[in-house]
Amino acid sequence: MDKALLNDVIQLSLSTLQIASNDETFDGSTALIGSRPEFDSMAVVGLMTAIEDYFDITIHDDEISVEIFETFGTLTQFIGQKIAG
Amino acid sequence: MSNSTPPHQITPFFLQSVAGKLFAILHQPSRKRTDQAVIIIPPFAEEMNRSRKTFSLLGQHLAKNGISTFVLDLYGTGDSEGEFSDARWSTWVSDIECSTEWLSSHGYKNISILGLRLGALLATDMLQNSKYAFDNIIFWQAAHSGQNMMSQFLRISFTGSNSKSMNEQLNSGSMVEIAGYQLTPALYDDIINIKLQLSQISSPITWLEIPPNDNMGLSHKSQTILNDHKTGGGRINTEIVKTPQFWTLFDAKADNALFDKTLTALVKNR
Numbered sequence: 001m002d003k004a005l006l007n008d009v010i011q012l013s014l015s016t017l018q019i020a021s022n023d024e025t026f027d028g029s030t031a032l033i034g035s036r037p038e039f040d041s042m043a044v045v046g047l048m049t050a051i052e053d054y055f056d057i058t059i060h061d062d063e064i065s066v067e068i069f070e071t072f073g074t075l076t077q078f079i080g081q082k083i084a085g
Numbered sequence: 086m087s088n089s090t091p092p093h094q095i096t097p098f099f100l101q102s103v104a105g106k107l108f109a110i111l112h113q114p115s116r117k118r119t120d121q122a123v124i125i126i127p128p129f130a131e132e133m134n135r136s137r138k139t140f141s142l143l144g145q146h147l148a149k150n151g152i153s154t155f156v157l158d159l160y161g162t163g164d165s166e167g168e169f170s171d172a173r174w175s176t177w178v179s180d181i182e183c184s185t186e187w188l189s190s191h192g193y194k195n196i197s198i199l200g201l202r203l204g205a206l207l208a209t210d211m212l213q214n215s216k217y218a219f220d221n222i223i224f225w226q227a228a229h230s231g232q233n234m235m236s237q238f239l240r241i242s243f244t245g246s247n248s249k250s251m252n253e254q255l256n257s258g259s260m261v262e263i264a265g266y267q268l269t270p271a272l273y274d275d276i277i278n279i280k281l282q283l284s285q286i287s288s289p290i291t292w293l294e295i296p297p298n299d300n301m302g303l304s305h306k307s308q309t310i311l312n313d314h315k316t317g318g319g320r321i322n323t324e325i326v327k328t329p330q331f332w333t334l335f336d337a338k339a340d341n342a343l344f345d346k347t348l349t350a351l352v353k354n355r
Contacts, residue, residue: 010299011300012300013297015297015298015300016297016298017334017335018329018337032162033244035337037335038334038335040262040335041133041241041242041243041244042131042132042135042333042334042335043333043334043335044241044243044330044331045237045240045333046297046330046334047297047317048189048300049237049297049304050298052199053297053299053301053304053305053306054297056305058191061236061239061240061252062249064240064243065243066243066244069197084251
């Protein structure tokens with residue numbers, strides 16, 4: 001996995017969802033949806049819009065699934081594939 | 086003994102609109118009468134619930150600065166009459182017109198409107214035919230189009246069925262439930278045909294953009310809309326405000342920067 005991209009995705013998510021880092025370490029295995037109150041479905045839709053704009057990609061309706069938002073790793077993988085076209 | 090009156094008076098009440106009674110809250114300065122007010126045009130569905138705290142704080146801020154704020158629940162939402170499944174776009178446009186008439190008949194001469202997200206779309210649609218000359222038009226994160234708005238709303242259900250099947254259900258005439266809201270095909274059709282129309286607006290427009298985080302600026306879509314408007318000869322004052330996207334986040338409210346910039350927009354053309 002592209003470490004730089006993972007880091008970008010983590011930073012984008014933390015700042016968009018207003019998650020304080022406190023002393024927590026975030027990495028590819030950090031669980032998202034279902035594990036954190038900030039990752040509720042409304043906030044995730046807002047995050048999707050931020051992702052589309054920041055990475056200049058379009059997420060199609062039939063591509064969206066809850067699995068993408070399982071961890072920072074799965075999210076980064078999805079974004080990486082979209083960027084690569 | 087302290088005789089200080091609080092600078093801020095809050096009055097909840099109901100007003101009659103075309104389809105039924107609407108619940109509204111008027112925030113007023115209590116120390117001095119004012120003839121200036123701003124009508125808050127709400128965002129869509131759950132976004133409004135996440136925005137209530139922020140609107141309350143806005144009301145407080147503006148009251149301290151001599152301006153009243155009229156916060157409205159559109160028909161079929163909040164504490165207003167009607168079910169969400171009864172709501173139609175044209176009813177909502179009438180709701181804003183009724184609110185304007187209420188303020189006008191209660192001594193307010195300088196009335197502005199502030200639309201958040203879908204509220205901005207409602208505002209521009211109403212302004213195409215409105216006979217009232219509003220002082221200022223303020224947008225907080227204007228929704229780019231009804232289509233875009235519905236696309237995002239349908240996405241909320243992605244943890245269950247995906248939004249494509251939601252689309253199919255709506256197109257075949259069935260209602261869908263998203264985040265507890267019964268979206269009817271009628272309202273869905275109303276909204277997807279609405280575009281942000283800036284051309285006919287004669288009042289000064291202030292476009293406040295709230296990026297998802299501090300590292301981002303104007304979104305691509307916003308830039309396109311604003312550039313198109315410029316080529317058409319219109320002038321809009323655009324500003325980036327660094328504050329959380331409270332209408333979408335879990336348990337959030339806007340920072341003072343948003344209230345300050347809103348106040349500035351309301352007083353500079355006074």
